Amino acid sequence: SAVISQKPSRDIxxxxxxxxxxxxxDSQVTMMFWYRQQPGQSLTLIATANQGSxxxxxxxxxxxxxxISRPNLxxxxxxxxxMSPExxxxxxxxxxxxxQPQHFGDGTRLSIL
Amino acid sequence: TQLLEQSPQFLSIQEGENLTVYCNSSSVFSSLQWYRQEPGEGPVLLVTVVTGGEVKKLKRLTFQFGDARKDSSLHITAAQPGDTGLYLCAGVSADSWGKLQFGAGTQVVVTP
Known part of the structure; x- marks a missing residue:
């Protein structure tokens, strides 16, 4: 399966x-998605990133x-x-x-003060 | 409203016990995936089931897809502390426009 790298891994x-x-x-993929997840809860789809549009x-x-940007595959x-605390x-x-099944990166943990 | 109803929400068991997590829907799914997520990581795919009535085994984990492709279960035999994590079922249905729909998740804690 594809290796997905997310940066940063966390930020305040x-x-x-x-x-x-x-x-x-690490490879060209047809579809890319962005999700949001509250700790211990399920995933909510934010958007589908479309290449070139x-x-x-x-x-x-x-x-x-x-x-969202998606300049290439x-x-x-x-x-x-x-940003707000929410x-x-x-x-x-x-x-x-x-x-193919869908795979995930390790996520970015974001805290807003 | 969640398209996939997952139960229970939380399970705490002793090492060596068995557990079952359920994923139910009124919709038919072309495929259904089970993921496990540990703290600080993204969900990791455990299995994909596509055929009604299908049973897949992954070591001590047994996954079943309902005959009508509307429900699924995950059974863990002789649970170990390493099985601790958030288990998520997810599927693509005719109602989801090709997008993966997630259940609410089941937090499993296995204590030594």
């Missing part, structure tokens, strides 16, 4: 600032708050903008190729 940020999370895959956001998530970024969470990058 000030209220009102923005943080960009990077996701690098705008991301597709799930209900409750908007591009202004969570801009191995890389994507998620920015958490104008944005404290684990953010996970995930990838899937056609007819």
């Amino acid at each position: 940020c000030q209220r009102g600032t923005s943080l960009t999370i990077q996701c690098q895959v 705008e991301a597709t956001y799930e209900s409750g998530f908007v591009i202004d708050k969570f801009p 191995t890389f994507s970024t998620l920015t958490v903008s104008n 944005d404290s969470s684990i953010y996970l990058c995930s990838v899937r190729d056609a007819n």
Whole structure:
């Protein structure tokens, strides 16, 4: 399966600032996703990162708050903008190729003060 | 509303005991995955089931996919402390537009 590297692995940020999370895959993949997870809870899909076009956001998530880039088939970024304490969470990058199971990075643990 | 209902939410057992986690839905799934997640890590895929009635074994773990492809179970025999983690079922259905839908997760704690 693809090896997924996420950076940073954790960060502590000030209220009102923005943080960009990077996701690098060691092979080309068709689909890339971004999830949010509260500790000990399940995963919530934020958006599907589409290569060469705008991301597709799930209900409750908007591009202004969570801009996403996907310049090629191995890389994507998620920015958490104008952060508030409610944005404290684990953010996970995930990838899937056609007819293959979905795999996850180790996540970025984000705390906002 | 969760498309996949997972139960129980929490399980605490002694080493050597057996446990079963259930994943149920009213939707039909083309495939269903089970993941285990440990603190500080992302979910790790344990198994994928695709055929109704399918049973897969992974050492002491047995996974079953319901005949109608609407439910699944994970059974662990003689649990060990290393089995501790958050177990997540997830699947793709006709209602999910190709996106993976997750259950709420079951936190399993196995004490020595």
